[in-house]
Amino acid sequence: MADDKLTPQSENFSEWYNQLVLKSELADYAPVRGCMVVRPYGWTLWENMQAGLDRRFKETGHVNAAFPTLIPMSFFEKEKDHVEGFSPELAVVTHGGGNELEEKLAFRPTSETIIGYMYSKWIQSWRDLPVLINQWGSVLRWELRTRLFLRTAEFYWQEGHTAHATSDEAMEETYKMLDVYADFAINDCAIPVIKGRKSETERFAGAQMTTGIEAMMGDTKALQSGTSHYFGQNFAKAFDIDFLNKENELEHCYTTSWGLSTRMIGALIMVHGDDQGLIIPPKIAPFQVVIVPIFRKDEEREKVMPIVDKVFAELKEAGIRVKVDDRDQVSPGFKFNDWEMRGVPLRMDIGPKDVEKGSVALARRDLPGRDGKSFVSQDGLPAVVTEMLETIQASLLEKATAFRDANIHEPKDYDELKEVVKKGWALSWWCESAECEAKVKEDTKATTRVIPLDQPEDEGKCIVCGEKAEKKVYFAKAY
Secondary structure, three states: OOOOOOOOOOOOHHHHHHHHHHHOOOEEEOOOOOOEEEOHHHHHHHHHHHHHHHHHHHHOOOEEOOOOOEEEHHHHOOOHHHHHHHHHHOOEEEEEOOEEEEEEEEEOOOOHHHHHHHHHHHOOEHHHOOEEEEEEEEEEOOOOOOEOOOEOOEEEEEEEEEEEOOHHHHHHHHHHHHHHHHHHHHHOOOOOOEEEEOOOOOOOOOOOEEEEEEEEOOOOOEEEEEEEEEEEOHHHHHHOOEEEOOOOOEEEOEEEEEEEEOHHHHHHHHHHOEOOEOOOOOOOOOOOEEEEEOOOOHHHHHHHHHHHHHHHHHHHHOOOOEEEOOOOOOOHHHHHHHHHHHOOOEEEEEOHHHHHHOEEEEEEOOOOHHHHEEEEEOOOHHHHHHHHHHHHHHHHHHHHHHHHHHOEEOOOOHHHHHHHOOOOEEEEEEOOOHHHHHHHHHHHOOEEOOEEOOOOOOOEEOOOOOOEEOEEEEEEOEO
8 A cells, every 4th residue: 555656635635645544554444434543553543642742731730530521411401602602512321221312312522521520529629639630531522524634533542531629720721721732742743833712603612712723734724723612600600519619608600611532633744744644743753763684685684683673672772762673574665665664763774784884774754855864873773763753853843833934924904815715824903803804704704713812012904894803713624
């Protein structure tokens, strides 16, 4: 499969993406409508993402727990906006054990309701607060149009749910987790995201405020890559999450939730990938280095393999994720193409001449052809490889940032905005009215992505209606 050419991005970006997910063996289509099977290579990538996030969650005081997949339907009726937002996406169980259920059960589309119910049992006093819990698992949303990783009926994610004594604490939590997501995206995934607040139209069902990180894909479309929500007391009132405060008065908690999913794998593919396949940042790559032994005869094999084994052991000892491709049924050229397709950051070739010279050949995935190739000594190889992996990580972020910035424009009027969003993002003054937001969407299919946290100190005029505007917003077409 590695010999098959991908459809070029410039020809059909969507088809390039679909082919690449399958050819690189990240995922495959499941026999259940709209669902996916995440293959071992893709799951290892997700595990590495999980590790980076989970470490950050625990450093900020959060703990993991697990809640049921099935939620009583009555729970969804307690928070009006929430039920309206998720009703079209619910998958419902009506029978169990051959009998009709007294109460229907929904597969969780998200867990605010059942976790709110449990918090109401666990929280009694201000001494019980804050509650800072995260859950790793999957959710099910009955999506009409699906695409592997980007939008599937069932997908894997983490969802954090917290309860606090004050609005200020809950708001601080909301922004803190937004920062955690941005740090992960930028420093682990080499994806330069923009933090901001969502519009009222785009906010999460039941939230008082939704914040998110937005990333620009290789076709300049936007992708919402993680969200953090402030609920105020909405869910606390719906589920009686009450506590006795220090004055011995009963009041409702303030709650938040935040989530990031396997959609980040889709972002990774579209931000860094090229016509040859994936390019995976070293920090989260399933394999950071693949060693390809090169020999034709048995006597060459006897010379090469001891050095391969030695180098493998040294790299592994240094904490580098390394694999030896010792398949004998395919050629070295096939292996080169295969690992290029899979996006391994660094390929190391070792043949008879390398053994004689005491060197290895390195090929960086992030640089094309000869630009990425070099020969280095076998002595001190772990340090050289570690430094090169750090260089690749930084280079990918720098390249993605330059691409993003080159495709963000500040149009001078509405006509120019309509042209800009055909192939890029527009950063424009906006009066924050739903009418102007809807007009842009109707005229261009672009939506508001985020109102960035960093705002100019002055005011302007709305790009759509010309009225006074205090905020700038990003408009873009999105996945």
